Amino acid sequence: MKYLSIDIEATGLAENCQIIEFAMIPFDTQLKRLEEPLARTMYIHCPSFEDLRDSLDPWVREHNEKIIRKASAEGLMLSEFKEFLIKYLESPEVRQYFGNQKVVLFGKSMTAIDLPFLTRDLGWEFMRKYFHHRNLDLSGIGYALIDMGLLPMGMDSGTNMMNYLGMGSVAHTALEDARNTAIMYLKLLDKFGIKKD
Numbered sequence: 518m519k520y521l522s523i524d525i526e527a528t529g530l531a532e533n534c535q536i537i538e539f540a541m542i543p544f545d546t547q548l549k550r551l552e553e554p555l556a557r558t559m560y561i562h563c564p565s566f567e568d569l570r571d572s573l574d575p576w577v578r579e580h581n582e583k584i585i586r587k588a589s590a591e592g593l594m595l596s597e598f599k600e601f602l603i604k605y606l607e608s609p610e611v612r613q614y615f616g617n618q619k620v621v622l623f624g625k626s627m628t629a630i631d632l633p634f635l636t637r638d639l640g641w642e643f644m645r646k647y648f649h650h651r652n653l654d655l656s657g658i659g660y661a662l663i664d665m666g667l668l669p670m671g672m673d674s675g676t677n678m679m680n681y682l683g684m685g686s687v688a689h690t691a692l693e694d695a696r697n698t699a700i701m702y703l704k705l706l707d708k709f710g711i712k713k714d
Contacts, residue, residue: 518546518613520623520653522699524691525631526584528563529574535560535574536634537581537588539598540691541605543614544623544699546706551699552614558692559604560584562592580689595638606647622652625675625698655698658705667709675701 526538540558544551550628566585577585590714593601605611606620624631632652638645661671672676675698676687682704684697 518621520544520546520621520699521615521620522551522695523631524624524695525634526581526691526699527571527577527630527634528569528581528585529577530630534616534634535563536638537563537592538691540582540695542692542695542699543611544703546703549703549706551696555611556692556696557601558587559598559601560592561598562594565589572613585689599639599643602647605661619649620647621649623655623699623702624652624695625655627652627654627656653702655702658702662705662709666693698702 522539523542525536525540526532527536534709539557539559540556542551542553542556561681563585566582566589569585573581579604611620622632655675655678656673658679659668662668662712663670663672668678668681672681673696676702678683679697681689682701684704687694687697
């Protein structure tokens with residue numbers, strides 16, 4: 518299977534929070550390879566850090582100040598972000614990579630932030646036009662492997678799973694998180710997948 522691993526950074530987890538960084542990288546589970554030339558990352562415009570400071574969750578205030586400042590100064594407006602995605606998804610390279618099929622999204626905690634925020638900001642019609650209605654979530658895979666007794670408790674967390682797989686700590690930048698989430702899945706396939714002779 519081929520997937521588009523995505524990740525967003527946001528001003529928080531609440532309904533009215535904003536996407537401030539988005540990244541994506543395609544990967545292939547048969548070749549066990551990330552398609553680095555097709556990786557993209559961008560900042561999405563938001564108000565200044567000073568304007569947002571009082572409304573930010575303390576964790577976001579402490580860890581995402583640099584991203585918020587960059588997004589405020591250099592970020593794409595939502596309409597520009599949408600146009601960028603359309604050009605990317607309709608490019609010959611991406612269409613060829615995915616075989617002119619709707620793209621299956623992959624990520625961690627997709628239902629909590631990524632899909633609701635993207636659907637809100639890009640629109641339901643956009644999401645249905647370009648992306649398959651099914652997606653794959655690493656957190657859900659973690660729960661399933663815990664239930665099967667193949668992973669210890671706590672492996673639904675990206676941080677814990679990265680440590681378990683010997684990958685270090687979570688970067689909390691969108692591109693590194695999108696990349697690392699795909700790598701974790703490939704490592705889990707190597708560890709628990711059916712071995713072919």
